[in-house]
Amino acid sequence: LAFLVLAFAFFLCFIMSTGSYVYFQFVQQRPPTTCRLSSKPSNQHRPLQRFTIHGLWPSNYSNPRKPSNCNGSQFDARKVSPQLRSKLKISWPDVESGK
Template sequence: MGMLKSSVAFLVLAFAFFFCYVMSSGSYDYFQFVQQWPPTNCRVRNKPCSKPRPLQNFTIHGLWPSNYSNPTTPSKCTGSRFKKENVYPQLRSKMKISWPDVESGNDTRFWESEWNKHGTCSEDTLNQVQYFQRSHAMWRSHNVTEILRNASIVPHPTQTWSYSDIVSPIKTATKRTPLLRCKYDKKTQLLHEVVFCYEYNALKQIDCNRTAAAGCKNPQAISFQ
């Protein structure tokens, strides 16, 4: 009986060490490239955004190394901290368009937060400069706002769409299945994020249908305002 308890204790301890290793070292399966709709951000947050009228185009939220078993991990890994000088002037100008802080207006702090929380976990694949360059290139490769507009899906105060209504034109344009995430304002399900998935090296886009990350509630109607 004593040996059994010792074995169980050893296994629990070993799992704990393994979990800590995964969290700190940045073991991951794929990337989530997350774009957000600024008006939804500003509508559901507790205090007003810095700009009276939010941007009317999808902007980058982040590039997140993720695991299929738990897409919220890894995060805050042991890697180099954000260095402002790595965002050189030309890259900075691009990112102020593709990756602005739509809530408080402090772009540099937003980039720092995303790198320290997510970028550090894939630093063996993408260093800081590459991480931001690749994210901007992903944003440019498929203009989600334009894709939806071409499918007559544009912000509207009362019209709603189904999950498949929104996914279908994006899938047609990218040849890959995206993931949609929503936020709630009372009982209204608002489109918040469009997620593209990329393989381990962040070069090839893949379907997002293996991820267990929570998305919009389907088949509940989705509002895009």
């Protein structure tokens, strides 16, 4: 739980710098379903059986689409600590590539 709080705090800080939003959508996915519905070919790995994080997106009730006013700055993965990165690989894996 502490890991998720830390991860969300990191992403909230990053996202809040790009605009004003009413709420955040925390979206989870079930890997077996995601893999079955994907148009990409499977690499034969056995998908995780637990729900994983799909994303955290800022949203508004009046316009629930993805943010369109991003400033274009690139995310710098080097700023993510190795400890947080290893925990994210467990809770937020790349389901489609199996990494």
